[in-house]
Amino acid sequence: MVDRPNKPMALATTPGLPPQAQVNITHNNSRVSAVLPTGESVEVLLYGATLISWKDRAGSERLWLSEGAKLDGSKAVRGGIPLVFPVFGTAPEHKAAGNLPQHGFARTSKWEFLGKSTSESQGKNESSVKLDFGLSAATIDDETKKLWPYNFSLIYSVSLTPTTLSPASRSPTMDIAQVSVTGLDEAEYIDKVDGAKAKKQSGTVSITGETDRVYTPAKGPSEPVVVSEGGRTVYSVVRDNLEDVVVWNPWTDKAQGMADFEPKDGYKNMICIEAGAVKGWQKLEKGDTFEGAQTISV
Missing domain, CATH: 2.70.98.10 (Beta-galactosidase; Chain A, domain 5)
Structure with a gap:
């Protein structure tokens, strides 16, 4: 127990x-x-x-x-x-x-x-x-x-x-072509689709192909990461003690290769926004605790 x-x-x-x-x-x-x-x-x-x-x-x-x-x-x-x-x-x-x-x-x-x-x-x-x-x-x-x-x-x-859910989100959308993510401008990120190269975000994030990125937002966890569709805010994500944000969409080929990803064109209707401590390890001494959270507002 x-x-x-x-x-x-x-x-x-x-x-x-x-x-x-x-x-x-x-x-x-x-x-x-x-x-x-x-x-x-x-x-x-x-x-x-x-x-x-x-x-x-x-x-x-x-x-x-x-x-x-x-x-x-x-x-x-x-x-x-x-x-x-x-x-x-x-x-x-x-x-x-x-x-x-x-x-x-x-x-x-x-x-x-x-x-x-x-x-x-x-x-x-x-x-x-x-x-x-x-x-x-x-x-x-x-x-x-x-x-x-x-x-x-x-x-x-x-x-x-x-109006809110804590802690996390995978967001359903009607049209991935209309989706944009703000709050990541100027953020350093690792592009896992492009050989894990280190890059820097300029402007909003849009999904036009397979996307697998680990962002460290420049303004810290309290700055909202906002998912919009057609200019309308769908979700606002605020983190607590979680420095990184993963943005993921498998697109066509990856979706086809996942046996449990259905329908196969479901990548058109979803975007994954994950908060976490991803880039590095959290070191705890004996008896220490680590606490992290996020709140999703609609």
Whole structure:
């Protein structure tokens, strides 16, 4: 079990109190869903603590999820919001992480649901909900322990309000040709499609082919990274203690080569914006903690 102080308990409905978020565990205890009184909702797969759905009050989906995504725990989910730990990509030269699979093991491990907490904004009559999930050295499987024989404990929180989601985003769009990303001007980045060359962004980012870049925004995590479509803001992403931003779209050939990427022309309707600590390692002394977050506003 993940040791967490003040672990939230399920909240019962009390007559006379304002409506609160409803949280349910479904699909044979493999998913956790939450619905706000105003109708917004999220759904988290305990396999990988992967957020597979974020809907607005009208029921419209805000996350891209491949139609071929495996939701049965057989492999990492294609789409939604994955959680990457302890390595982004692979690190074959790194002594501790050299044998780990692509993007580590957090996205392919079974997480615990630790509970929920809810609140209501003063004077706004708006509810919010926070779902907490845990993974530790005691709960990973034996094969993973062989690959990562270190003591660790992770707490992952997903918070939902009527207008924001924390922490992350893969953004659905209607037409990738109309999409632009701002907030990355003057940012240094690594272009993984062009031999991992170091480059510098000039102006807005548009997607015209396979894109796989690791940006370090020049103005820091608090500067919003904004995804727009046809000049209309779709999402605004603000990070906390996460210096890097990955921008990814597989385009035609890569999409064709991914068995779980469906439909094959789905690259026209998605862009991946991922916040993280990607370019370098975070060094922690014994007993230290690292905390990072991001908030997506619509």
